[in-house]
Amino acid sequence: MTGCMGGASVLLHICCAPDATVPWPALRDAGFEVDGFFCGDNIHPEREWELRRDSVILLAEKLGGRVEIAPYNPDLWFGRASALSWVPEGGERCRVCFRMQLDMASEFAKAHGYGYLCTTLTTSPHKDPLLINAIGEEASSRIGVKWLSRVWRKNDGFRLSVERSREMGLYRQRYCGCVYSVRELVAPMESVSGEF
């Protein structure tokens, strides 16, 4: 990826392809140049990361956009989050996880000249958008990138993302991402791809 130099360029941090189906077109409609950034050290096992990565690449192709895929380094994530393995989803471990992802994204945005940073994380009805936007603001302002605060699940955004991801044939995961979130899986364990 060559990066952008315009003040209206946005790096969109992508947690998964389905959650990006609403933000990416909406930011374009608002006049921004949008590139994606996927970093999935929090996704386990590796086969699951591959499925989500491939789905993000497919989405970028369908939208005619560019996406940067950060190298997979789950040890980095475990180094910060494993001490919080027992914390239920939505707690301190997730705060650390969001911060790690948004720090990486803001560093990439700064290094490649993007004017703004935004995230798809607020598409999910299971995540706290106030917390995510506060973390994004902190991570990006620390490094000198402007944060675009958005709550993508508003105005039926989540339902729309489900519809669009079905239409585009995107892979839809059954758990948030980390090995600990598999405990909160709604579907049977056999449906999780790969080995832990």
Ligand code: SF4
């Ligand atoms: S449940 Fe999701 S947000 Fe929370 S730590 Fe695991 S992968 Fe990150």
